[in-house]
Amino acid sequence: MMLIHAKLFLSKLRLLTLGVGFAIVSSAASVYTATAQELTLYMVEQHGCVYCEHWDSEVGDAYHKTTEGALAPLVRLQLRDPLPEGLTFARKAAFTPTFILVRDGQELERIEGYPGEDFFYGMLGVMLKNAGSAPG
Numbered sequence: 001m002m003l004i005h006a007k008l009f010l011s012k013l014r015l016l017t018l019g020v021g022f023a024i025v026s027s028a029a030s031v032y033t034a035t036a037q038e039l040t041l042y043m044v045e046q047h048g049c050v051y052c053e054h055w056d057s058e059v060g061d062a063y064h065k066t067t068e069g070a071l072a073p074l075v076r077l078q079l080r081d082p083l084p085e086g087l088t089f090a091r092k093a094a095f096t097p098t099f100i101l102v103r104d105g106q107e108l109e110r111i112e113g114y115p116g117e118d119f120f121y122g123m124l125g126v127m128l129k130n131a132g133s134a135p136g
Helices: 002-036 050-063 067-071 117-130
Strands: 039-045 074-078 098-103 106-112
Touching: 039 050, 050 117, 067 117, 098 117, 106 117
Parallel strands: 039 074
Antiparallel strands: 039 098, 098 106
16 A cells, blocks of 8 residues: 555646746746847858858758747848948958857857858857857
8 A cells, every 4th residue: 555655746746846847947948048039140241152052051951940949030231242230240351151149139149150060059159158148
């Protein structure tokens, strides 16, 4: 009889633990959602840019599905076009692609060039962490 009660207790404890784990995940997801609204990743590109094409083929289609894409949605800009109103970069982009992390219209950090998928996500992860929004 004691063994049955112990199994029942452990079973309820596991359910309780799962419930708490879900609450923590839900809370973290809502924090990321709130933060994602503040950050934008601008990709400055130009037609004929080979490295932009590499980024498109290696990262582009999946970026919006990643944690990083949720934290900092991507907006593409052409190198020679004027910046949208209310957007300020620390300096004009000179290379393509240039990825500029922005909060409330102000540049925080940038990646100039495309170093490959692994380095891109690693560098972007550092930028997001510096912005207080590290991917989980």
